[in-house]
Amino acid sequence: MKPPTKPLGRSAKGTLDRIDLAILEALRQSGRITYQALSERVGLSPRPCLERVKRLEQKGIIRGYTALVEPAALGHDIIALAGISMRDPSVSARQRLERAFCAHPSVVELQVVNGEYDYIARIVAPTLAAYETMTEAFLADPSFGIGRIHTTFVLKTLKAFEGYPVLDSGD
Structure with a gap:
């Protein structure tokens, strides 16, 4: 996409x-x-x-075409929703963090948000240890300016994202 x-x-x-x-x-x-x-x-x-x-x-309304793949079939047994708070909210730190997260294959979605966190990331990993290693590396690098990563692990997906609705109930 x-x-x-x-x-x-x-x-x-x-x-x-x-x-x-x-x-x-x-x-x-x-x-x-x-x-x-x-x-x-x-x-x-x-x-x-x-x-x-x-x-x-x-026009960019259709961004691309993709297959919806079962994460566990690819070894992504861990799906985490990570709330990331910045310690250093400078433009340069944010740009470094955004480039690094967007380039990391385990980060499958990244949103800039308001509220308690600066970013919400959907991250996949084969194991808890792999997830921990990845997040520790991001936290240990002061150039990213991360203050905290709060993780919520997905236990079971009841409704997976399969695209944005085109026709809503108001139509």
Whole structure:
């Protein structure tokens, strides 16, 4: 998944019509759908349907396509939600930390948040010891400016993230 070429405003949905939303919902449900089947589902001929998908990709509304993989099947037996508080909130420390976290393969999601923590990270690891080694390395490096990492371990996933809703109850 790549970030959009330019940040989308909150009103981006306002520029999407009923067919765009139907295309997004169909792709969200089945990213491997053929253009023929997609065009039939949304009521367009294949060529205009393909052009709409390409336009949604170019605008950054469709960021990419991926397979949803079971973490345990890849040896990610530990899933942690880490709240990270900065000791040194300087721009340079934040940039170093963000680059390091975004480049680390175990950090699968990183959000800048407000409140008690500065960041929330979803981190996967094969074992508790591997997770501890990774977080200790980040804490030990003063250039990252981390004051504290508060970890909550996932015991069981009841509903996994499978994409953002396209059609909400207000539609």
